[in-house]
Amino acid sequence: xxxxxxxxxxxxxxxxxxxxxxxxxxxxxxxxxxxxxxxxxxxxxxxxxxxxxxxxxxxxxxxxxxxxxxxxxxxxxxxxxxxxxxxxxxxxxxxxxxxxxxxxxxxxxxxxxxxxxxxxxxxxxxxxxxxxxxxxxxxxxxxxxxxxxxxxxxxxxxxxxxxxxxxxxxxxxxxxxxxxxxxxxxxxxxxxxxxxxxxxxxxxxxxxxxxxxxxxxxxxxxxxxxxxxxxxxxxxxxxxxxxxxxxxxxxxxxxxxxxxxxxxxxxxxxxxxxxxxxxxxxxxxxxxxxxxxxxxxxxxxxxxxxxxxxxxxxxxxxxxxxxxxxxxxxxxxxxxxxxxxxxxxxxxxxxxxxxxxxxxxxxxxxxxxxxxxxxxxxxxxxxxxxxxxxxxxxxxxxxxxxxxxxxxxxxxxxxxxxxxxxxxxxxxxxxxxxxxxxxxx
Amino acid sequence: xxxxxxxxxxxxxxxxxxxxxxxxxxxxxxxxxxxxxxxxxxxxxxxxxxxxxxxxxxxxxxxxxxxxxxxxxxxxxxxxxxxxxxxxxxxxxxxxxxxxxxxxxxxxxxxxxxxxxxxxxxxxxxxxxxxxxxxxxxxxxxxxxxxxxxxxxxxxxxxxxxxxxxxxxxxxxxxxxxxxxxxxxxxxxxxxxxxxxxxxxxxxxxxxxxxxxxxxxxxxxxxxxxxxxxxxxxxxxxxxxxxxxxxxxxxxxxxxxxxxxxxxxxxxxxxxxxxxxxxxxxxxxxxxxxxxxxxxxxxxxxxxxxxxxxxxxxxxxxxxxxxxxxxxxxxxxxxxxxxxxxxxxx
Numbered sequence: 001x002x003x004x005x006x007x008x009x010x011x012x013x014x015x016x017x018x019x020x021x022x023x024x025x026x027x028x029x030x031x032x033x034x035x036x037x038x039x040x041x042x043x044x045x046x047x048x049x050x051x052x053x054x055x056x057x058x059x060x061x062x063x064x065x066x067x068x069x070x071x072x073x074x075x076x077x078x079x080x081x082x083x084x085x086x087x088x089x090x091x092x093x094x095x096x097x098x099x100x101x102x103x104x105x106x107x108x109x110x111x112x113x114x115x116x117x118x119x120x121x122x123x124x125x126x127x128x129x130x131x132x133x134x135x136x137x138x139x140x141x142x143x144x145x146x147x148x149x150x151x152x153x154x155x156x157x158x159x160x161x162x163x164x165x166x167x168x169x170x171x172x173x174x175x176x177x178x179x180x181x182x183x184x185x186x187x188x189x190x191x192x193x194x195x196x197x198x199x200x201x202x203x204x205x206x207x208x209x210x211x212x213x214x215x216x217x218x219x220x221x222x223x224x225x226x227x228x229x230x231x232x233x234x235x236x237x238x239x240x241x242x243x244x245x246x247x248x249x250x251x252x253x254x255x256x257x258x259x260x261x262x263x264x265x266x267x268x269x270x271x272x273x274x275x276x277x278x279x280x281x282x283x284x285x286x287x288x289x290x291x292x293x294x295x296x297x298x299x300x301x302x303x304x305x306x307x308x309x310x311x312x313x314x315x316x317x318x319x320x321x322x323x324x325x326x327x328x329x330x331x332x333x334x335x336x337x338x339x340x341x342x343x344x345x346x347x348x349x350x351x352x353x354x355x356x357x358x359x360x361x362x363x364x365x366x367x368x369x370x371x372x373x374x375x376x377x378x379x380x381x382x383x384x385x386x387x388x389x390x391x392x393x394x395x396x397x398x399x400x401x402x403x404x405x406x407x408x409x410x411x412x413x414x415x416x417x418x419x420x421x422x423x424x425x426x427x428x429x430x431x432x433x434x435x436x437x438x439x440x441x
Numbered sequence: 442x443x444x445x446x447x448x449x450x451x452x453x454x455x456x457x458x459x460x461x462x463x464x465x466x467x468x469x470x471x472x473x474x475x476x477x478x479x480x481x482x483x484x485x486x487x488x489x490x491x492x493x494x495x496x497x498x499x500x501x502x503x504x505x506x507x508x509x510x511x512x513x514x515x516x517x518x519x520x521x522x523x524x525x526x527x528x529x530x531x532x533x534x535x536x537x538x539x540x541x542x543x544x545x546x547x548x549x550x551x552x553x554x555x556x557x558x559x560x561x562x563x564x565x566x567x568x569x570x571x572x573x574x575x576x577x578x579x580x581x582x583x584x585x586x587x588x589x590x591x592x593x594x595x596x597x598x599x600x601x602x603x604x605x606x607x608x609x610x611x612x613x614x615x616x617x618x619x620x621x622x623x624x625x626x627x628x629x630x631x632x633x634x635x636x637x638x639x640x641x642x643x644x645x646x647x648x649x650x651x652x653x654x655x656x657x658x659x660x661x662x663x664x665x666x667x668x669x670x671x672x673x674x675x676x677x678x679x680x681x682x683x684x685x686x687x688x689x690x691x692x693x694x695x696x697x698x699x700x701x702x703x704x705x706x707x708x709x710x711x712x713x714x715x716x717x718x719x720x721x722x723x724x725x726x727x728x729x730x731x732x733x734x735x736x737x738x739x740x741x742x743x744x745x746x747x748x749x750x751x752x753x754x755x756x757x758x759x760x761x762x763x764x765x766x767x768x769x770x771x772x773x774x775x776x777x778x779x780x781x782x783x784x785x786x787x
Contacts (some may be wrong), residue, residue: 125620178514210637264605273626285634321637351633353625356646358616366616376636377630377646381618423618434625439645440616441604 003195004075004245005094007188011101014051014135020427022182024422025189029135030180030295037174038137045142049397050396052104052119052134057393062114062401063427064105065172065254066129066265069180072249080250082172082231089230090249091242096183102132102267103179104173106397107139108155115427116261116389116419119318123389126429136396137175139168169255173266182390194245194279196290199317206287209426210320213289214244214274215310215343216433217335219256219263219327220295226255227264227327227354229293239294239309244275247291256327256393259407261383261430262355262425264327267426274323274341274353294339296332303335311342325353325433333368344373354441355380355430360422367441369406379432380437383407384422391417444488444597447519447759448477449512451525451535455495460717463534465497466504467511476582480525483590488597491573498534499717501542507537509545514543516546523597528556528585529563531577531688536563543570552596555684556589559611567611571596574611575760653662666780669747671770673763674787675713676704680692687714690754693766695773699748713754716787728785756787 012025020030031049038047052058070079075093078085106119124130125160145160156164197205218227220235227234229252242251252269260381275291282288295308297303322343326336333354340350354378356366366382384407402413407424414420423429430438452462454475473481473490481490494512514684516524524546526539540563543553547570557563558572563579564572573592575585588609595602602608604617621628628645635642660666677685683694699712701708704725711721711728726732734746774782 052628081487174619210634212637214634273624274629277624277626277630281630281634286630287636321633323633349633351629351636353629354646356616362616363614365649366646372648375644376632376642376650377631377644378625379645380625382616385618396517418688431625434627434629437621437624438618439625439628440618441612441645 001195001197001201002092002227002243002245003193004092005193006248007094007096007183007190007191008099009096009186010099010185010189011133013053014101014133016049016051019096019114019324020182022098022186027101027135027179027182034175034178037178038139038171041170043142043145043163044139044171045154046137046140047171050136050138052117052136052396054119054124054131054133056119057121058119059116059389059392059394060104060106060119060396061116061133061399062106062397063117063260064107064114064168066177066267066427067103067105067266068270069101069103070175070270071096071177072185073178074391077249078104078175079180080253082251083228083253084173087230089246090251091244091246092354096180096186096188098180098183099130101178102129102134103136103172104129104136105139105168106136107168108141108398115263116402116425117427118389118392118430119391121390122387126387126423126426127437128428128431134181135175136318137171138397139171139226149214166254169253172203173210173253174268177331194248196245196288197242198369199289202287202289206283209283209285209287212278212286212316212321212323213287213292213314213319214278215292215294215314215324215339216272216274217324217326217332217339218252218254218293218295219332221298221331223330225328227295227331228253228255234295235297236295237295239306239313241313242291242293244279244288244291247272247275252293256376259329259383259424260427261407262380262432263426263428263429264433265428268433268435270429271435272305273433274325277434278323286321289317296328296335298331305339307335307338307342311346314343315346321349321350321351322428323351323353327432329355329357331370336367336370337371337374340374341371349376350374353380353432353434355377355432356382357384358440359384360384360386362440378434379440380434380436381423381440382432383424386420389419389421443484443486444522445491445519446480446488446523446525446593447516447521448473448480448490448493449477449524450493450495451532451538451540452476452495452497453532453535455493457495461523463497463499463717465495466500467494467496467508469494469515476528476586479582479586480590480593482595483587488594490522491521495605496538498532498538501538502534505541507739509542512542513545513549516549516551522549523593524551524553525589525593526555528573528575528576528582528589530579530585530670531558531561533562536561538573538686539563540566540570554589554593554596556585564611571613572611573609631690635638660781663743664741665744667745667778668734668749669744669750669774669779669782670729670731670734670785671751671782672729672785674785675711675751675760676709676721676725676729676752677712679708679710681710682714685712685752685754687712687754688758692759693751693753693770695749695770697748697749698731701731702735706728707713713787730785747750747774747777749777
């Protein structure tokens, strides 16, 4: 049995000042200390911090990642293994989480895919991070990273982009780990325990329940399209298995913004909704066996190999059903259909979660690939739906790149400060792990 | 100032008569007629039916051009704010008429709405015109009229129309976003549990279906071929011994025509409830052309007419059922060495 107890601290506000502590539900952050932490990386020239609260007239853009601060207080390993902590396997013992808040990294754009969060207005309905108190980390790239061509659309020199992406990614994880650490010796407001039996135990405990595995597809297509598992670039992995609770300790972190709407930020990996919903039913209507992770590489041979492996693991485990979640759209639609068809052909029933790109008029085919065997689909909605976001009073980050975020067009940022673009630009709005309630018919 | 509405209904709902009056040409009436009252009541004065157009279902089917001309002429004069047709429930020709007259009026720039059962042949037009999904018989009027009235009012007011499942219209092939009550992960787990337990579930995104039946290669030599007759026109032996339903058939019949040179009114009849049976009963060969096939046999045009035929009633019969019947009797045809089938429908 693998058991992890999560302790929740409900954060009511964040105050930036000169000391770091959590007191009466308020998170106080020592600005100088966090700044020094971020600037350890020479790729970051400067950083400033800000707080965005639900309901405020605040816009954050460009958004790179969203992370929930956590700390491991008991049990092997530490939070974000292979990235912040050492590589020791996690998923058991006790971990504390700072709830109702998030660390949001922002700053000069690396590629086309960063996003936007509005804390109020119509956009707030579409991003889950309008409901969290956001500690924003706005980074500025070092001069030597900047594009030498002054007319370049994007400010970072091509060759240097991977370094900057990594720098900002690590900055976010460092800050989240630093803030999580503040809870180590405190008492959580509430706790929740998650237990997964091993295969043998599970079959003995629940002989009459259908056995279900969760197949999590991870985006792995290169710069701004990568995911890391225990610090390993998932492009270079064979499909494999995890205890569900390993994910809760941050063993999967995001390096990607495939389009802001359907990128899985680290926050959503940590709070994987499919894992949580399967745990709710575990021992009642199903036996939640474990998690298979598989990647979404661009090469056909990799797609064939990974989908063969995902199906093979389902077969080897002898499960009855599988939930498959995708990350991204277009190219990985082929991986999604390959996985689904191969798993179904092993006699394992699937339900898949995806989102749609049906065009602004909703009339185009939603997925780039299709198969009749994918007969149980949950959708996170059409990402091409157009929305007008009114001007917000305060901006965290910069508006310079609004017109080039995926989902925008030249002229998206209007004279009056409002934005007309596809909901695609809103961070996690069409999440394909089923984190949100947006759907389509 | 209330919205002016024109309502289109058929001869049955106008109380003119049933099948026997389906030939009546279009009539223009003042105010509401029949089910129009329910629509009017639902609108509570915000909209009202100023005129009702009544048209026989057969007239529309057989004189579509003339019917449309006449009706569009009236509509152009009246200049209504809205045009509503039906509900047609499961009446196939009525549903076809409702859908097509709405499409024609829509082209004039007037917003339209109709309603019918999802399996009504008129529902094939659901991507061209908004159709409210109703039950399969007039017993569903109590739900259909208010549902249609509500959606019609939204359209009249120019309000934003939500997704098909939210508003009760048949999916128009356009994906529309909506917020669910529960998050996607929970919906996925619930859906999988249903699927694992062989319980019905509804996918949120039906995979595009590429259901094309590729035609088999043409018969090279008809004079050597064995041809079978099949029909969905409901031709059965006198008395309908196997009780094939007049609508929504639950089974098909297999009957022997060996020795029959032509079908006779004494020996055969139609069970189909969806068309005027007089002419089929007077001469069943009009629906199942045994007489012509025997001529072809004698002249050597075909090798032979198969001695059995397969029949069911297509009226209101579910696609899934039709598929099931055919899948079964196709095997019998193949086993009997039949080369080709002539399928007649009505």
